[in-house]
Amino acid sequence: MKKTYCPECGAEIEVADDVIVGEIVSCPDCGLELEVVEIEGETVKVKVLQVSGEDWGE
Amino acid sequence: MVKVGVVGASGYTGGELLRLLLVHPEVEIARLTSREYAGEYVFRVHPNLRGLTSLKFERPRLEDLVDKCELVFTATPHGVSSKFIPRLLEAGLKIVDLSADFRLKNPEDYPKWYGWSHPHPELLEKAVYGVPELHREEIRGAQLVACPGCMAVASILALAPPAKAGIIDLEKIVLDVKMGSSGAGVKPSRSTHHAERYGVVRPYKPVGHRHTAEVEQELKLVSGGDSVRVAMSAHAVNIVRGILATCHTFLSREIDQAEAWKIYREFYRGEPFIRMVKDRKGVCRLPDPKAVVGSNYCDIGFEIDRHAERLVALSALDNLLKGASGIAVQNMNLVMGFPEDLGLKQPALYPV
Secondary structure (H helix, E strand, O other): OEEEEOOOOOOEEEEOOOOOOOOEEEOOOOOOEEEEEEEEOOEEEEEEOOOOOOOOOO | OEEEEEEOOOOHHHHHHHHHHHOOOOEEEEEEEOOOOOOOEHHHHOHHHOOOOOOEOEOOOHHHHHHHOOEEEEOOOOOOHHHHHHHHHHOOOEEEEOOOOOOOOOOOHHHHHHOOOOOOHHHOOOOEEOOHHHHHHHHHOOOEEEOOOHHHHHHHHHHHHHHHHOOEEEEEEEEEEEEOHHHHOOOOOHHHOHHHHOOOEEEEEOOOOOHHHHHHHHHHHHHOOOOOOEEEEEEEEOOOOOEEEEEEEEEOOOOOHHHHHHHHHHHHOOOOOEEEOOOOOOOOOOOOHHHOOOOOOEEEEEEEEOOOOEEEEEEEEOOOHHHHHHHHHHHHHHHHOOOOOOOOOOOOOOOO
């Protein structure tokens, strides 16, 4: 497995070896959705995915 | 294999102790006592244990405990165990006390918070406060372990990491704790009658809750500071089991999410019964008692309030397990040198 880190909470995130640019991964700790933007060998770069959030309020 | 006794086995915490101990691979229940139900089968009082044991309650006799047990759990009302535990200690038994009688280190705190003077203040230093996440090594060698109050341990576990890291104002901590009905114990009263208790959001102790003393004591220890001021308000809510502690603190310096995560992760790395819950997705995004009932887990989360410069720390646990009998068995495992999570690995019931 390749590894990357959540830019917000710092969690280590395991990424499949066959990951491709554009794939969406989710931080296992804080749930932040991240888009894979670059892969260089074992290094996977991600950025926060911009989506409109669901309303979980009451 | 250790031979254990349970004193006060007919209450809710006694019942949960029996549920855990009956299937614990290193425990033989040698003695269990109840004044009220002496001679009665256990399953008549704890119906969930029918078919699992033919044990009966026995009348409490100190010398029977001394003769038959190596370790005794005491699940008696506050002010009772401190009268007989000295004899058990003298006989060399190990004690895991679930009452408040040995939780506080300062004897002067007993008249202040409990309204009675401690009969054996010399034993308070000998007792180890039974929160493994803070006192694991001391518990391993202890003869007397004082299990924490349920609301106290929920609050302490939520606040220990930021208190140790020095990022919150320790003189301005406000605890809002919501508690299920089993926390009131097994003795009925007008206020616990179904017609009165069902559906409540009842502020039953808005100031002056006894567990405040434990939280201050432990936050002083973990922070290394002398000046800690905690204000607790306790509410009865419409659940049978569970506690949610919402701990309002004010930041002493600016921190971001990543630093707060790091503080909590480093404090609780490798802890078998602590789970961080601070998620953007799923049903349970912050700690909720609904996700821990029936387990020994304490779920912990936090949010940073930029507007008011607050750190809101939250924790959820089952008051009868991580808040009482579960942590008691965890402490026994440490005292006896068993794996810490032995007999405690069951996940929470869901949904409840």
